[in-house]
Amino acid sequence: MKNQNILDKVKPKFFKEHQESIYQALEDKHTTIESIEDEDPLNTKMILNMGPQHPATHGVLRLILQLNGEVIEKTKVDIGYLHRGVEKIAENKTYQEFMPYTDRMDYLSPYSNNVALCTAVEKIANVEVPERAHYIRMIGCELARISSHLLWLGTMVMDAGAISFFIWTFREREKLYDIFDNLGGHRFTISHSRIGGVANDMTDDCIGMIKEFVNTFPQELKDWHGLLDRNRIFIDRNEDVGVLHTEDALELGAAGPTLRASGYAYDIRKMEPYARYDEVDFEVPTRLEGDNLARYYVRMEEMHESIRIIRQCLDKLPKGPVRTDNAKQAYPSKDEVYYSMEGMIHDFMMTDTGICPPEGAECYHAVEGPKGELGYYIKSDGTGHPWRMKIKTGSFANLQILENILDGEMVADTVVIIGGLDPVMGEADK
Amino acid sequence: MALELSEKHKQVIDKLSDNFPDKYIETYQSSGDTFVRVEADAIVEICSFLKNECHFTYLGDVFAADRFTSRQRFEVFYNLVSLKDQIRIFIKVLLEENDPVIQSVTSVWKSANWSEREVYDMFGIQFTGHSDLRRIFMPQDFDYYPMRKEFPLLGIPGSIELPNTTPDTE
Numbered sequence: 397m398k399n400q401n402i403l404d405k406v407k408p409k410f411f412k413e414h415q416e417s418i419y420q421a422l423e424d425k426h427t428t429i430e431s432i433e434d435e436d437p438l439n440t441k442m443i444l445n446m447g448p449q450h451p452a453t454h455g456v457l458r459l460i461l462q463l464n465g466e467v468i469e470k471t472k473v474d475i476g477y478l479h480r481g482v483e484k485i486a487e488n489k490t491y492q493e494f495m496p497y498t499d500r501m502d503y504l505s506p507y508s509n510n511v512a513l514c515t516a517v518e519k520i521a522n523v524e525v526p527e528r529a530h531y532i533r534m535i536g537c538e539l540a541r542i543s544s545h546l547l548w549l550g551t552m553v554m555d556a557g558a559i560s561f562f563i564w565t566f567r568e569r570e571k572l573y574d575i576f577d578n579l580g581g582h583r584f585t586i587s588h589s590r591i592g593g594v595a596n597d598m599t600d601d602c603i604g605m606i607k608e609f610v611n612t613f614p615q616e617l618k619d620w621h622g623l624l625d626r627n628r629i630f631i632d633r634n635e636d637v638g639v640l641h642t643e644d645a646l647e648l649g650a651a652g653p654t655l656r657a658s659g660y661a662y663d664i665r666k667m668e669p670y671a672r673y674d675e676v677d678f679e680v681p682t683r684l685e686g687d688n689l690a691r692y693y694v695r696m697e698e699m700h701e702s703i704r705i706i707r708q709c710l711d712k713l714p715k716g717p718v719r720t721d722n723a724k725q726a727y728p729s730k731d732e733v734y735y736s737m738e739g740m741i742h743d744f745m746m747t748d749t750g751i752c753p754p755e756g757a758e759c760y761h762a763v764e765g766p767k768g769e770l771g772y773y774i775k776s777d778g779t780g781h782p783w784r785m786k787i788k789t790g791s792f793a794n795l796q797i798l799e800n801i802l803d804g805e806m807v808a809d810t811v812v813i814i815g816g817l818d819p820v821m822g823e824a825d826k
Numbered sequence: 827m828a829l830e831l832s833e834k835h836k837q838v839i840d841k842l843s844d845n846f847p848d849k850y851i852e853t854y855q856s857s858g859d860t861f862v863r864v865e866a867d868a869i870v871e872i873c874s875f876l877k878n879e880c881h882f883t884y885l886g887d888v889f890a891a892d893r894f895t896s897r898q899r900f901e902v903f904y905n906l907v908s909l910k911d912q913i914r915i916f917i918k919v920l921l922e923e924n925d926p927v928i929q930s931v932t933s934v935w936k937s938a939n940w941s942e943r944e945v946y947d948m949f950g951i952q953f954t955g956h957s958d959l960r961r962i963f964m965p966q967d968f969d970y971y972p973m974r975k976e977f978p979l980l981g982i983p984g985s986i987e988l989p990n991t992t993p994d995t996e
Contacts, residue, residue, distance in 0.1 A: 411965040411966065412967070413965070413967040414961075414965035414966035414967055416966075417960050417966045418960070418966075421958055421960060475963070476961075476962060476963035476964065476965075479964070481972060483948075483973060484973060484977075488979050519857050519858065520857050522857075646883050646884050646909075647883075647935060647936050647937065648936050648937050649884070649885055649935065649936070649937025660909060662909055668914070757856050757857055758856040758857065758859065758861065759856060759857035759858070759859055760905065760914070760916065769886065771886070771887070771905075773889060773903070773905075783891070784891040784892070786887075786889040786891075788886060788889075788905070792940065793937070795940075796937065796939065796940045800936075825963060
């Protein structure tokens with residue numbers, strides 16, 4: 397199909413140049429195939445535009461598929477519909493002010509994002525974090541990972557055809573929301589982590605809730621395994637679908653569970669341990685197949701490992717302060733702010749100027765988010781604002797994979813493959 | 827400042843400076859991360875050397891920064907990870923403000939494709955040899971490079987006027 401024919405049919409009204417270029421890019425992809433099959437006597441070829449407003453694309457992802465019958469010949473992915481320019485915003489905010497924006501990047505696991513920003517700022521500004529805060533952060537991160545994987549599980553199984561599963565995983569997520577509500581005062585975008593520690597300590601009530609969740613959740617996981625592992629429909633829809641071969645996975649830059657499902661045990665928690673991940677015992681689940689079913693097993697096992705980590709953290713949870721007691725580096729506690737003059741001045745200074753890393757310092761710090769490596773590069777000019785902040789996200793990397801693994805698949809498998817990769821557009825588009 | 831390199835980092839940097847004596851410029855450390863500055867014109871050779879000889883098989887990211895200086899305004903970083911040695915290294919090149927052009931490393935790692943498109947979209951740095959250099963976040967019709975420092979935080983130059991922010995004094 398020629399580019400002009402497509403454009404004549406589509407008649408784009410907005411951003412004409414953009415529409416033209418993406419159809420042109422689709423035509424240019426593997427031009428060798430195009431030249432052989434230029435004639436189409438049976439009229440089986442069509443261009444399918446999927447999204448950005450499509451319920452199965454998990455946000456505002458747009459795919460342009462060239463179909464031959466039911467087979468996808470080639471694909472182009474168009475992202476950027478949720479681009480808010482958070483990196484630009486970061487350059488005009490203090491580090492602490494930027495925290496709520498990170499919640500809205502990967503909005504399925506806000507806690508990981510907060511911790512990623514805090515650890516990066518702590519690394520560049522040499523802030524010591526109390527032991528207890530590290531453990532609270534680890535518990536928060538692992539709960540966020542479970543929360544994110546639960547949403548993935550619900551929607552992915554729904555994409556494969558089972559609607560009721562979504563309700564069961566959301567019942568568990570609801571418990572996690574309640575825990576976060578008790579922990580930080582918000583259910584969804586919690587912003588609980590602070591530079592130099594966390595905002596407030598866990599209550600006994602909260603620890604009780606986490607313990608109860610840790611005790612009941614493995615049984616739920618077991619039930620889901622029982623429901624899905626030998627389910628003929630589920631396996632037929634996922635096995636050998638969207639295969640990312642081991643030799644391509646690194647080359648194409650896959651991240652997180654997608655990379656681990658293709659055979660590489662690349663986990664930041666093991667490679668560059670942050671917080672206290674070097675003191676807890678856990679495995680990095682991997683699979684070799686690289687298909688959607690392998691991704692399912694990897695994520696399910698990751699939830700098991702998260703529960704294991706939370707259990708160990710609860711056992712080890714040391715006593716002590718939850719934020720560093722240096723008023724030049726972190727917010728003073730509210731007691732100090734309300735009852736002492738110095739406390740109030742320091743609080744004001746932290747809000748106004750914030751923490752100032754040394755001039756010219758650069759750092760990169762990554763955490764293992766639920767979607768993959770979540771890294772913050774910060775370059776400081778000595779003021780309270782970063783000179784440049786670059787955020788490396790797992791979803792962006794995995795969407796690039798999508799463009800490569802969709803070719804040759806059936807059109808009905810598209811939504812399952814998107815579901816299996818688990819992209820979050822807030823994170824990919826930044 | 828004296829460098830405190832780990833054994834593996836040291837080996838990599840020694841190899842690099844031995845093999846590319848003209849192209850290697852300097853190594854520096856900041857907050858525990860290792861940055862290696864090289865000449866921009868040899869980036870593809872250096873990257874393929876690092877990939878093939880030093881096991882840097884995984885390209886984490888390509889990103890740029892705007893230094894807002896009159897000379898060598900832009901810097902481009904390559905975040906490389908070696909799964910074998912479990913180390914991370916940053917390769918950095920500096921580019922001039924007028925006509926910032928660098929060779930694309932998509933021939934070395936395919937994953938550079940989208941990252942380079944993002945750098946092009948946000949900073950206007952051209953990558954020669956890139957197969958599909960389109961904007962990625964902004965629409966193709968967009969005329970500016972928003973992450974450059976001169977781009978305002980509010981409003982697009984020449985677009986609809988922003989609402990008046992000063993209070994109404996009547």
